[in-house]
Amino acid sequence: MRVMELVRFGGADTAFAAREQPMPSPGPGQLLVKVMATSVNPLDLQTRRGDYRDHVALPAVIGNDVSGVVVETGTGAGRYRPGDEVWYLAPVFTGQGTYAEFHVVDQDLVARKPSRLSHVEAAGLALVGVTAWEALVERAGVRTGERVLVHGGAGGVGSVAIQVARALGAEVVTTARARDHDFVTRLGADVTIDFSAGDYVPQVQALGGVDIVLDTVGRDTLTRSPLALADRGRVVSIVDIPEPQNLLAAWGVNATYHFLFVSPGRAKLEALGRLVDQGELRPVIGAVLPLADVAHAHSLLEGGSADEGRQRPRGKIALAVHPMDETPHAAAART
Known part of the structure; x- marks a missing residue:
């Protein structure tokens, strides 16, 4: 699978490299998820700069948001089946991050993606x-x-x-x-x-x-x-x-x-999903970039330095990992 690895701490332009890694396998109680979308958060910027270098050994795949599709289940992971659309917040500084085409996660951290959200929107809302x-x-x-x-x-x-x-x-x-x-x-x-x-x-x-x-x-x-x-x-x-x-x-x-240092959990995602279903919560997606442009996404979040004269987008910057159709709602949220 393809990943974007953090290979050195510092500025966005030289921090990441595209790499190929073996496909991971889910262990007991785990899911293998095809990552349709992830997103960039201030936590990612801090990690890339080296603020948490004591917790991150290079090279590393960082990132914490996922919206995707279950591909395979490990033994005892009976809550979900292949083909289920899910979203979740991966644990911080634990295991591989989400700047990758596939990701393994404990099923207890996962919730079913709200049907009203596209994968881009769900990935932008998780963390x-x-x-x-x-x-x-x-x-x-x-x-x-x-x-x-x-x-x-x-x-x-x-x-x-x-x-x-x-x-x-x-x-x-x-x-x-x-x-x-x-x-x-x-x-x-x-x-x-x-x-x-x-x-x-x-x-x-x-x-x-x-x-x-x-x-x-x-x-x-x-x-x-x-x-x-x-x-x-x-x-x-x-x-x-x-x-x-x-x-x-x-x-x-x-x-x-x-x-507060946030912790993942299915119950919180399900509560947010209910607000989405009731029409009381919508993600704000300021920009959508391909995974390969993760360095550009970091620069935009830091203030638009990668685009001269461009202001930092409102809301979240999402990364589309696999090709997908975006809902009209996602486009409207960026206006």
Whole structure:
């Protein structure tokens, strides 16, 4: 099978090489999946740069999102059959990644692909969807009527988090550039703040504060969040923040902090699938590239450096691994 291997840490242009590897075989309780699509996430950029070199031995196949078709089942893997369309989030830093034509996975991590999603859409939703669900539901415990602040609402996780929070009955405030305000409003944001035009904290305070802050951007968000929180508010951060942060203000509002490194699981995918089936959640696919163009995909996600004058796409960048027909919905999501 063909894979795109990470052969050296550093810049995208020299990091990857196309290689041929033997076809893997599923072990007990495992599935061999033909990868129809995968996607690129900030975690992949960090891995490629060498941020996690202690966990990644080169050469390596990285990537974590999969939407595909079951090809073969191992002994005891009776939940699925060859031909079933599935989607999943592969474990991070464990086994081979998903920049490959085929992938082996434990069946307990796999869910049936929602019929309303193309493979490209499902691959673009897996990691960001599970992250948003785990942050808002499992960590923050969002409740109907609460107010949620999503930092970076036009990004991969942010665009999904807005929709999940709205589907669960929350009011959504988000930060985004002015050019993205109409976009995040269409996703369901009730209030949008231009973070580049001034301090977001006074604007949130004028609303009466928020119950939950979802941090997808880092910087000084941990220090600033308590100033925007109502009493007993919760902060969930999905960003590595190496700089020291002053959390003294958190005591004044009895704040709770959660630091999230996402974990895969079928139950979370099935919950997201139900929202998709109900028409309350749609992936946002900003670009679709072939697997061979993974270096270009990384450059685009980092800010469009591979295309001079081109802005970073909204939502997710997907990689089409095998030829497929894309649903009209996927094309509409990119507008």
